Amino acid sequence: MAKLLELGLFEFLDQIKKDGRARYVGFSFHDEASLFKEIVDAYQWDVCQIQYNYLDIDYQAGHEGLLYAASRNLGIIIMEPLRGGCLADMVPDDIMKIWDKSEIKRTPAEWGLSYIWDLEQISMVLSGMSNREQLKENLATANKALPHSLTEKDHSLIREVREIYRDKLVVDCTGCRYCLPCPAGVQIPLNFKYLNNAMLYENIEDASRAYASHVGDERKASKCIDCGQCAERCPQDIPIPEMLAEVTRLLEK
Ligand code: SF4
Ligand code: SF4
The missing domain is CATH 1.20.58 (Methane Monooxygenase Hydroxylase; Chain G, domain 1)
Structure with a gap:
């Protein structure tokens, strides 16, 4: 961030808003929550974009960052709502058994997206789609998934699924990259x-x-x-x- 300040980032953003080249400005973020808050506080941003899904609530900006940005009136755009499709594809059987306990039947993708849309702080959800069927499913989910539309039972199922996914993680790596660089080049x-x-x-x-x-x-x-x-x-x-x-x-x- 020091480098960007040195290069006059904020003056540039002020200028493009003033001369009409941009109406709103924001930033996209992949790092720790503490740095996220620092960036939020450093400028009058209109919007921010963070990685968030029901598995990564404590990862990067996480839920803490989401609430922080919302408290500063930033629009919030979510990326990786399905963790690159991993929460929707090749879902392990033990997870499917939990989803099957719900009276309202949803696909794993629907569960993932509904979890995000349930949060009133969210302005937009970016989800990669590879075919027309996925597009239709995601549009249908967005159409009916309103803030606070999930029940306490739904949230309890999501918590169960989260715990099972977490038990399966063998390395609790947050991707912070403090371990790098490695002298042998290992990523x-x-x-x-x-x-x-x-x-x-x-x-x-x-x-x-x-x-x-x-x-x-x-x-x-x-x-x-x-x-x-x-x-x-x-x-x-x-x-x-x-x-x-x-x-x-x-x-x-
Ligand atoms: S292994 Fe590296 S990237 Fe992962 S948590 Fe440790 S320092 Fe961070
Ligand atoms: S060589 Fe191995 S032990 Fe040394 S920094 Fe790289 S990954 Fe870590």
Whole structure:
């Protein structure tokens, strides 16, 4: 942020609003809640965009950041409401059994989007869609999902689902990146993301394929030389080299 201030960001934003090039200005955010609040307070923003879904309520800006932005009258745009589609596709059976307990039948995507629309602070939800059917389903959900439309029973099911997903996460990595840079080039949080996905969705094969194509040889877990620098910097006290060995064992075939 210091660099942006040095470059005159706020003066630039003032100017484009004044001369009519922009009516509203905002920012998109991926970092910790404390930095989010700092940015919110630094300027008269109109809108902000944060990652949020029923699983990530304590991640990045999280619920705390959402309420903070709303208290400052910012419009709030949500990205990743279905965690890149993971909350909607390949849903594990034990999660489906919980959704099936509801009298009102909703698809996993509907549950995820309804959770977001239930919050009165939300202005807009961005959800990636890959075909017309998904578009129709999401429009139908947005049409009926009003603030406070979920019941206490619905929220209780969502809490149950959240707990099960959390139990399946093997590494409690928040993606803060304090562990980086690694002298061997290992992209630590990215490696942990694929390990968690493998466990969450109980699909090692798909996770290995995605791992090979998205992480790549230069950043993969087996490049770790066990220097221990990263573990000292991790606020979550994750035994990083040990967990990277697990990534190698499971995903590097
Ligand atoms: S222990 Fe491994 S992952 Fe951590 S900084 Fe050293 S080489 Fe990188
Ligand atoms: S391993 Fe630790 S320091 Fe690195 S991104 Fe994850 S939580 Fe942050």
